[in-house]
Amino acid sequence: MDSKLVEPKYRDQITRQLGDDLSRRSLIGTIVYLLIWAALMLPSMSELTNRGHNTALLICTAAVLTVSVLRLALVLFYREKAKKLNTPSLWPLQLGVFTSGAVWGLICYYLISTPAFADCTMSLFVATAGLCAGGITSLAPSKESVSIYLFTLVTPLAAGLLVADVPRATSIAWLFSIYVCGLYAISGLHRREYFSALNTKMKLVEQTERLSQLNTIDPLTGLKNRRFFETQLSYEFKRAVREESSIAIILLDLDYFKAINDQFGHLIGDECLKEMARTISCQLNRSLDIVARYGGEEFAVILPNTAQQDAYLLADKLRQKIEHMSIKVHAKTVQFTASFGLSTIIPTINDSEIELLSQADIALYAAKNNGRNRVEIFDPDSSASFDLVCQGAV
Ligand SMILES: Nc1nc2c(ncn2[C@@H]2O[C@H](COP(=O)(O)OP(=O)(O)OP(=O)(O)O)[C@@H](O)[C@H]2O)c(=O)[nH]1
Incomplete structure (x- = not known):
């Protein structure tokens, strides 16, 4: 040649x-x-x-x-x-x-x-x-x-x-x-x-x-974006059906983020989001796990092949890490917390990933309602989430 x-x-x-x-x-x-x-x-x-x-x-x-x-x-x-x-x-x-x-x-x-x-x-x-x-x-x-x-x-x-x-x-x-x-x-x-x-x-x-790589990345945090998350969720869900394995979703949302923006400005708000993205990524050690920025101050994690108890332990570890994080702004220190919604399933052909996602969303909503800075697990029986042993409620 x-x-x-x-x-x-x-x-x-x-x-x-x-x-x-x-x-x-x-x-x-x-x-x-x-x-x-x-x-x-x-x-x-x-x-x-x-x-x-x-x-x-x-x-x-x-x-x-x-x-x-x-x-x-x-x-x-x-x-x-x-x-x-x-x-x-x-x-x-x-x-x-x-x-x-x-x-x-x-x-x-x-x-x-x-x-x-x-x-x-x-x-x-x-x-x-x-x-x-x-x-x-x-x-x-x-x-x-x-x-x-x-x-x-x-x-x-x-x-x-x-x-x-x-x-x-x-x-x-x-x-x-x-x-x-x-x-x-x-x-x-x-x-x-x-x-x-x-x-x-x-x-x-x-x-x-x-x-197409750029198309899947959130420019602020460098995490994968919502579109990528949804595609991967569908893929991982189908795999869980085939392998009859457990799959978990964690949705997490910064607490009172509007107040941080109002008090310190949007640039500092952005720094909080970036720091949070880094913290979540650092805690996920398996290459299978997928973390994405799901919305403004909302993040989502897919944990393939993960049982509810393990997913809960990880979510609570993340909650504690975020709680102890701080960002220095001039002489002041910004601290914040996040609320977590968790849902897990061993799916069959009749289940859908959209259902699993909305269950995590219901659990997150419950975490916000129950005082924030906590992890809630979706309860399929009551169709409302219930509080699990979560120690750090505000
Ligand atoms: N700095 C910054 N702020 C954002 C971004 N995306 C969304 N926000 C802000 O995030 C705030 C979300 O506010 P709310 O939905 O009221 O939620 P919150 O204040 O966190 O309250 P709770 O979620 O109920 O704890 C809004 O003020 C948005 O403007 C972003 O990319 N950067």
């Missing part, structure tokens, strides 16, 4: 894309290769057989068939490698190009230098010119493949022209030289355009990924 044309950070993805493209093109190339041989030989087959050249023809046909099967096998081998490796080497594809080019070139040499096949010479030149054009167009993204193909295909043909008594040999040699040079130059342009398009595509993919 031409590394000057590829941005280093996209090297791996582009190498992979190049391999995919070349393997697809090689498949088509192999079929066209076979068809060209058939079109070249079938019309003159009976005549050549009558002249007693059937053994030579059979050997050439067997060689064309063998090299096509080999090339096909190499493409499949490359595809198998590509399933396991991120950036598989392109050598199987290049070996396929080399063998098919070399076999065609040698057959050309043999047919041109054998007087009995003089009738086929013109159609052989046309077929080889077509193979050159098609091969170079489809292999253009790989400079090495183009060079291998041209060299193996054209060198024996040129040698054949030198040794055999071909009418207008000089003219044909010139025509082929111009033709091959022109094709080679055009393949360079094609290659530049191909890699420029790939670099642009990779940049777009990268920017789209970054944008």
Whole structure:
């Protein structure tokens, strides 16, 4: 691969894309290769057989068939490698190009230098010119493949022209030289355009990924936002149904936040939210847990595979951490508390995550009503939350 044309950070993805493209093109190339041989030989087959050249023809046909099967096998081998490796080497594809080019070139040499096949010479030149054009167009993204193909295909043909008594040999040699040079130059342009398009595509993919990442993040706290939370909740809920495992939701809301804003200003209010986000994130040690800013001063936590008692212990630990947090503003210290609503379920197919969320909301509402700075667990029996052993009520 031409590394000057590829941005280093996209090297791996582009190498992979190049391999995919070349393997697809090689498949088509192999079929066209076979068809060209058939079109070249079938019309003159009976005549050549009558002249007693059937053994030579059979050997050439067997060689064309063998090299096509080999090339096909190499493409499949490359595809198998590509399933396991991120950036598989392109050598199987290049070996396929080399063998098919070399076999065609040698057959050309043999047919041109054998007087009995003089009738086929013109159609052989046309077929080889077509193979050159098609091969170079489809292999253009790989400079090495183009060079291998041209060299193996054209060198024996040129040698054949030198040794055999071909009418207008000089003219044909010139025509082929111009033709091959022109094709080679055009393949360079094609290659530049191909890699420029790939670099642009990779940049777009990268920017789209970054944008969709940003789309899931709350800019103030750096936590995930509500949209992400809801998507993940749905996903985790379905997983809990499948695995028949417990899932818990904690909703927490800063107490009297309006008063903090009014007293210290919105910037200090923002600092409280950021500090709170940091505290919640620090307390969640499992990578499975998801914390998000659910609303203005409201946060939400999903705890997959967590029983009610464990979720309660975590919520109360968070409550205590927040209670003991403080933010310095000039000479003053801002302290605040938060209220928590908790709901847990081992869901079945008939349950829904929206129900679980609204249960956590009911429990949070109860925590606010029951005095704030406390954890309430949703009680399914009374359909209202009840106070659990929570020590820090204001
Ligand atoms: N600084 C800041 N304030 C916010 C933000 N989002 C919401 N708020 C404020 O949060 C306050 C929420 O007030 P309320 O809904 O009355 O709740 P509260 O004062 O916390 O009272 P309780 O929840 O009942 O304890 C409002 O004053 C909002 O303006 C934010 O991003 N930054």
